[in-house]
Amino acid sequence: MKRFPARLVVLGALSALTLPALAHHSFAMFDFTKTVTITGTVKEFQWTNPHVVLWVNVEGKDPKTPDVWTLEMTSPGNLTRTGWNRKALNPGDKVVVELNPLRNGNLGGALVKVTLTATGQVFSTNLRDMEKPGLK
Amino acid sequence: MNLRKRAVLLAAAVLCLAAPLRAEEKAAGTVNPPPRPADWAAIAKLPDWSGVWTPFISDQDKRIKTDPVPWQPKVAEQIATMVAEEKAGRPKGLFIDCLPEGMPTWMLITHNAFEFLFTPGRVTLLGEMDGNRLRRIYTDGRSHPADPDPTFHGHSIGHWEGDTLVVDTVGVLPQAYLAISEAVGIPNNGDLHVIERIHLTEPDVLHDDLEIIAPHVLTAPWKTTRIYFRQRARKYDIVEGVCLQGFFAERKDNQGNAVFVPIPHADGNPVPQAK
Numbered sequence: 001m002k003r004f005p006a007r008l009v010v011l012g013a014l015s016a017l018t019l020p021a022l023a024h025h026s027f028a029m030f031d032f033t034k035t036v037t038i039t040g041t042v043k044e045f046q047w048t049n050p051h052v053v054l055w056v057n058v059e060g061k062d063p064k065t066p067d068v069w070t071l072e073m074t075s076p077g078n079l080t081r082t083g084w085n086r087k088a089l090n091p092g093d094k095v096v097v098e099l100n101p102l103r104n105g106n107l108g109g110a111l112v113k114v115t116l117t118a119t120g121q122v123f124s125t126n127l128r129d130m131e132k133p134g135l136k
Numbered sequence: 137m138n139l140r141k142r143a144v145l146l147a148a149a150v151l152c153l154a155a156p157l158r159a160e161e162k163a164a165g166t167v168n169p170p171p172r173p174a175d176w177a178a179i180a181k182l183p184d185w186s187g188v189w190t191p192f193i194s195d196q197d198k199r200i201k202t203d204p205v206p207w208q209p210k211v212a213e214q215i216a217t218m219v220a221e222e223k224a225g226r227p228k229g230l231f232i233d234c235l236p237e238g239m240p241t242w243m244l245i246t247h248n249a250f251e252f253l254f255t256p257g258r259v260t261l262l263g264e265m266d267g268n269r270l271r272r273i274y275t276d277g278r279s280h281p282a283d284p285d286p287t288f289h290g291h292s293i294g295h296w297e298g299d300t301l302v303v304d305t306v307g308v309l310p311q312a313y314l315a316i317s318e319a320v321g322i323p324n325n326g327d328l329h330v331i332e333r334i335h336l337t338e339p340d341v342l343h344d345d346l347e348i349i350a351p352h353v354l355t356a357p358w359k360t361t362r363i364y365f366r367q368r369a370r371k372y373d374i375v376e377g378v379c380l381q382g383f384f385a386e387r388k389d390n391q392g393n394a395v396f397v398p399i400p401h402a403d404g405n406p407v408p409q410a411k
Contacts, residue, residue: 025227025229025231025232025318025319025403025404025405026222026227026228026229026317026318026319027227028222028223028224028225028226028227028319029225029226029227029403029405030225031225044385046382046385046386048378048381048382048384049264049265049377049378049379049381049382050234050265050266050377050379050382051382051405053382053406067409068409069408069409070405070406070407070408070409072405072406074247075247075248075264075265075377076375076377077248077249077264077265077374077375077377078247078248078249080371080375081190081249081367081371081372083371102408103225104411105411106408106409106410106411107408107409107410107411108405108408108409127193127247128193128194130190130365130367131190131192131193131194131365132365133338133339133340133341133365133366133367134340134365134366134367134368135367135369135372136369
């Protein structure tokens with residue numbers, strides 16, 4: 001089976017408007033001036049409050065043991081409102097994930113956007129898309 | 137006499153019998169009387185607050201600057217430290233223990249939707265996130281208890297002034313935070329009093345004008361507003377939100393039972409793999 005190498009792309013400073021709106025705990029441990037893109041395989045997708053969590057296996061230095069990235073999102077209620085569902089991602093799915101990385105360099109971040117490689121379907125997490133009434 | 141007339145007469149007779157008892161009980165304030173048809177009919181005349189209300193998060197952030205909190209000097213020092221720590225990427229999560237945000241913080245900083253239920257004598261707010269997130273606002277004319285048991289959401293009584301619901305809340309736990317973000321806030325430290333005027337400003341825009349009186353942490357009442365947008369599409373419906381569930385993974389035990397197993401957490405986050 002072909003493995004997708006880790007692809008890290010650090011983009012420049014982003015505007016403050018792209019800061020995610022996430023409840024329960026502050027997300028200040030993530031560096032919102034940086035966006036990292038990783039390519040890997042879904043290990044587990046946990047659809048629970050207060051934060052939905054996605055774990056992704058990414059090829060690292062050791063070809064036998066993948067790195068495991070821990071990615072946090074907002075709550076199931078808010079994600080449902082932005083078009084997600086509890087079966088949006090499943091173990092084994094190949095994914096490309098854009099994230100704001102942890103400042104301390106550990107393998108984790110705040111998920112910005114995930115693309116399913118097989119279908120091209122995209123799920124994003126911007127709660128500010130909901131800041132108007134009467135949405136469809 | 138036709139059936140309909142008989143039914144009307146019967147209903148009138150029942151109301152005549154029930155009314156004196158109801159008045160006595162109401163005066164004593166010891167029971168919640170069964171609602172009458174007129175009580176339900178009165179609800180139909182209230183403004184329509186049905187649907188799901190999503191918060192205007194960008195405006196919450198802006199109001200920290202436009203409606204500055206009159207913190208007492210000693211508190212302001214603590215707040216400044218928290219702001220600096222958060223800016224430096226070391227936030228002190230106020231709610232990572234999953235205890236409720238409580239009043240008035242729920243209204244101030246929530247990122248999740250909520251809904252209103254109108255029933256005779258009461259307005260109920262149902263929210264998401266920290267488990268049992270709800271507010272009961274009694275609109276049946278009762279007073280606050282003389283010495284209410286402190287709770288996260290306090291004791292709330294309300295009345296309608298036209299299409300505005302005026303809510304008075306006391307009895308909030310001193311430990312409940314007066315917070316302006318998930319990482320910046322201070323326990324109210326007791327004697328908290330919140331007055332709210334909740335009203336529509338447009339058909340689908342709701343304002344909560346808050347006056348927060350917190351004599352142990354503020355130098356003066358803090359007046360601010362929070363804004364919410366109405367959604368009617370069903371994908372916006374409120375879902376169950378049990379905060380503590382995130383601390384557990386869904387697994388099978390040795391007997392094949394579906395069980396929750398703790399996930400290592402630090403500072404409210406699942407522990408990531410080290411670099």
